[in-house]
Amino acid sequence: MDKIDISLIKWLQEDGRMTVSDLSKKLSLSRPSISERLLRLQEKGIIEGFNARVSPAAIGRTVQLIIQVSELKVSPQEFERRIKDDEDIIECHRVTGIVSHMIKAAVTSMDDLSKLVERLLPYGNVNTSVILSSPVLNRTLLPKRQ
Structure with a gap:
């Protein structure tokens, strides 16, 4: 480049x-x-695509959260396959360390948050954190200068 x-x-x-x-x-x-x-x-795969950024709050998904899943009771592939179509889940990342997966989700209410956690509990330990603010969001990404 x-x-x-x-x-x-x-x-x-x-x-x-x-x-x-x-x-x-x-x-x-x-x-x-x-x-x-x-x-x-x-x-080259540098530009992956073009899309619109949608505000979760503006479409009624006012509760955003990060979910950590650890001690999976199924294989990572099985877990990923089962959650892939869950519309409350915005992102899922398989990570290193004690926690195997980090999930970003957006729900409409605390009741929906509870239902999401209940859907995830059969697969492992679930730890949720409600997002209070996002001081860094959609940062412009450029190659590092050498």
């Missing part, structure tokens, strides 16, 4: 709806050149 690619992914992370024309003006490159770079960055 050169400096132009880095600038390109920086601009797109700040505004994913930025047009090729806008990017070409900001980077002083032709539209076809920007399009080629975007395609190459996608083919």
Whole structure:
């Protein structure tokens, strides 16, 4: 990745709806050149996709939480397969250490939080933490300078 690619992914992370024309003006490159770079960055897997960030609270999911799951009673693959379609779960990460999985979830109420915990309890020990605030959220990600 050169400096132009880095600038390109920086601009797109700040505004994913930025047009090729806008990017070409900001980077002083032709539209076809920007399009080629975007395609190459996608083919390399650097740009994974484009999507909208939705506020959980704005759609009624006012309780966000981090769930730690440890001491699984089933294989990690079985656990992941079983929770994959749970609509309350936003993210799930298999991690190292005593805790095997970190889950981010968003529910509409404390009652729904209780139901989610009940759904997870058969698989292992569950520890929940309600998110009070998120001081770092959706940070722009760029390659480290060497």
